[in-house]
Amino acid sequence: xxxxxxxxxxxxxxxxxxxxxxxxxxxxxxxxxxxxxxxxxxxxxxxxxxxxxxxxxxxxxxxxxxxxxxxxxxxxxxxxxxxxxxxxxxxxxxxxxxxxxxxxxxxxxxxxxxxxxxxxxxxxxxxxxxxxxxxxxxxxxxxxxxxxxxxxxxxxxxxxxxxxxxxxxxxxxxxxxxxxxxxxxxxxxxxxxxxxxxxxxxxxxxxxxxxxxxxxxxxxxxxxxxxxxxxxxxxxxxxxxxxxxxxxxxxxxxxxxxxxxxxx
Ligand SMILES: [Zn+2]
Numbered sequence: 001x002x003x004x005x006x007x008x009x010x011x012x013x014x015x016x017x018x019x020x021x022x023x024x025x026x027x028x029x030x031x032x033x034x035x036x037x038x039x040x041x042x043x044x045x046x047x048x049x050x051x052x053x054x055x056x057x058x059x060x061x062x063x064x065x066x067x068x069x070x071x072x073x074x075x076x077x078x079x080x081x082x083x084x085x086x087x088x089x090x091x092x093x094x095x096x097x098x099x100x101x102x103x104x105x106x107x108x109x110x111x112x113x114x115x116x117x118x119x120x121x122x123x124x125x126x127x128x129x130x131x132x133x134x135x136x137x138x139x140x141x142x143x144x145x146x147x148x149x150x151x152x153x154x155x156x157x158x159x160x161x162x163x164x165x166x167x168x169x170x171x172x173x174x175x176x177x178x179x180x181x182x183x184x185x186x187x188x189x190x191x192x193x194x195x196x197x198x199x200x201x202x203x204x205x206x207x208x209x210x211x212x213x214x215x216x217x218x219x220x221x222x223x224x225x226x227x228x229x230x231x232x233x234x235x236x237x238x239x240x241x242x243x244x245x246x247x248x249x250x251x252x253x254x255x256x257x258x259x260x261x262x263x264x
Contacts, residue, residue: 009119009121009122009124009125010045010125010129011043011045011046011122011125011126011128011129011130012043012045012129012130013043013044013045015044016043016044017041017085018085018133019084019085019086019129019130019131019133019134020082020083020084020085020133020134020137021038021082021083021084021085022080022081022082022083022137022141023071023074023080023081023083024074024075024078024079024080024081025080025141026080027074027077027078027079027080027081028078029077029078029079029080030150030151030152030153030257031077031079031152031153031154031155031253031257032079032080032141032142032145032152032153032154032155033070033073033074033077033079033080033081033082033154033155033156033157034081034082034083034138034154034155034156034157034214034218035063035066035067035070035081035082035083035084035156035157035158036063036084036088036092036093036094036134036156036158036213036214037062037063037066037084037088037092037093037094037158037159038062038063038066038067038070038083038084038085039062039067039083039084039085039086039087040056040057040061040062040087041085041086041087042056042086042087042089042090043086043090043129043130046090046114047114048114049089049090049112049113049114049115050112050113050114051089051110051112051113051114055110056087056089059159059160059161059233060088060089060104060107060108060110060112061087061088061089062087062088063157063158063159063160063233064159064233064236064237065159065231065233065235065236065237065238065241065242066157066158066159066231066236067083068236068239068242069157069159069231069236069242069245069246069249070083070157071083072242072243072246073157073246073249073250073253075246076246076247076250077250077253077254080141082134082137082138082141084130084134086130088104089104089107089112089115090103090126090130091103091123091126091127091130091131092104093130093131093134093135093213093214094156094158094211094212094213094214095211095212095213096209096210096213097127097131099210099211101211102123102127103115103118103123103126135213135214135217135218138214138218139218142154142218142222142224146222152224153183153224153225153226153253153256153257153260154215154218154219154224154225154226155226155227155228155229155253156214156215156226156227156228156229157229157231158228158229158230158231159230159231159232159233159236160174160204160205160230160231160232160233161232161233162232162233162234164204169204169232170198171198171199171200171203171204171230171232172197172198172199172231172232172235173191173197173199173200173229173230173231173232174199174200174201174202174203174204174205174229174230175187175188175191175199175200175201175202175227175228175229176202176205176206176207176215176227176228176229176230177202177206177207177215177226177227177228178206178207178208178209178212178215178216178220179220180219180220180223180225180226182225182260183225183226183227183256183260184227186256186259186260187227187229187252187256188201190252190255190256190259191252194248194252200230204230205230207228212228214228215227215228225260229249231245
């Protein structure tokens with residue numbers, strides 16, 4: 001009776017899509033992109049998490065515009081991109097799985113009914129079936145690149161809300177980092193040289209080990225030059241904004257790569 005074992009609670013059905021999506025795997029760029037909050041999909045078994053449609057469409061569920069931008073950027077750079085199609089409300093793929101905010105029962109002011117009483121076995125199933133395959137895939141791709149001796153510059157693409165707690169956020173784009181400032185410093189300089197841009201230096205967030213996972217675990221530990229990029233949602237909500245920002249960022253990234261490789 002192996003199914004009696006509660007630790008083997010399954011989350012995803014055969015009908016649910018995989019917990020990791022990858023495009024341009026053979027991309028030739030040194031840039032390696034991830035989009036941790038790309039999608040707002042919920043596994044069928046979790047229903048709606050008790051949330052009305054509009055809550056499942058807004059920022060608490062995913063990074064609006066980020067996937068569209070990341071896909072266009074991957075194309076412009078010919079860079080591999082790994083995306084997480086499931087909502088951060090299932091499990092946040094950019095939080096350590098042991099953090100209390102990994103499975104949020106309250107996001108901003110919204111109670112997430114389906115997350116209020118998650119059993120340890122159910123939480124473990126979310127980790128094992130959503131979080132782990134996503135990060136295993138990133139790790140195995142980075143291992144493969146390392147094995148081939150390929151240079152890798154890691155960028156994670158996120159988006160942020162134009163307002164937070166009633167306050168308008170002035171930045172168009174934010175460059176986030178923690179211990180390793182190599183690429184962040186270059187990106188800050190290049191973005192600030194773009195006309196009319198307000199650029200956040202570790203704003204509206206910063207990277208740390210408690211609130212982030214992808215950069216600390218995959219980029220910092222491997223010593224890869226990296227940055228977490230946050231773009232304001234209203235700028236990339238539609239296709240024209242995503243195209244314009246993909247073109248702008250692709251140019252900035254190429255120049256950043258040149259600067260990074262320039263001997264001191
Ligand atoms: Zn995000």
